[in-house]
Amino acid sequence: MSKLILKTEGDTHVVVTRRFAASPEAVYRAHTEPAIVQKWMTGPDGWSMPVCVNETRPGGKIRFEWSDGKGGGFYLTGEYIALEPHSRIVHVERMHLPDPTPDNHIETRFEKDGEGTLMTVRMTLPDAATRSAMLATGMEHGMEASYARMEEMLAA
């Protein structure tokens, strides 16, 4: 069952929605407490997040570093704008590949949905070209993961 919906909206937005079988409070905590974030926001299979700085207050810094364990990696920095426990997070972020990508302004909402939570992540990019480039970059990492899997298959 694919529960994730990813769609573009207008020229500059990307909207991701997903449901979780847990309370908004738990999902909010899983997005804000570094020890929990490091358990799941690890990206492609075999990758980890050795560094997770997450200062959850307006103006607080964000720095996530990912590693493939073989010397490869990339990082993300950002700042929090607003936090409303346990319903809303607003922040900006940019990837460093290693050159920084344009700022992505992100609003994340957690709403009670029956016994669970509906999460809506609304990204706003500076312009249409930046959005295409961001989607392409994400695709690039997806491609990396699939090539890594292909290599494993070929080596086996």
Next chain:
Amino acid sequence: MQTLDAAFSALADPTRRAILARLTQGEATVLDLAKPFDMTQPAISRHLKVLETAGLITRRIEGTKRPCSLAPSAISEIDRWLDMLRQALERNYDRLDTVLAEMKENEEGTKT
């Protein structure tokens, strides 16, 4: 099948993937592409040749220029990439499901 293999190996190079990403924003000349990638025009031309042979880009003639754009098959490749991005996100959130279930268990464990 030959075209598919050629497309796959053409996509295995990060510069060529970056060129395709740039072309999602519209047609470009060798000169347009050489600038952001900090590469010489002959080096870019070699990559374009590989992409063209693989059927991922098409080139038209405009005076002395040969602007390139994405071929329809590249567009379907890009749709596959979008699927992979979706899958990468979905893997993160599947792990989050597991973490949330553990959090719930721990909470219930401390209550009893």
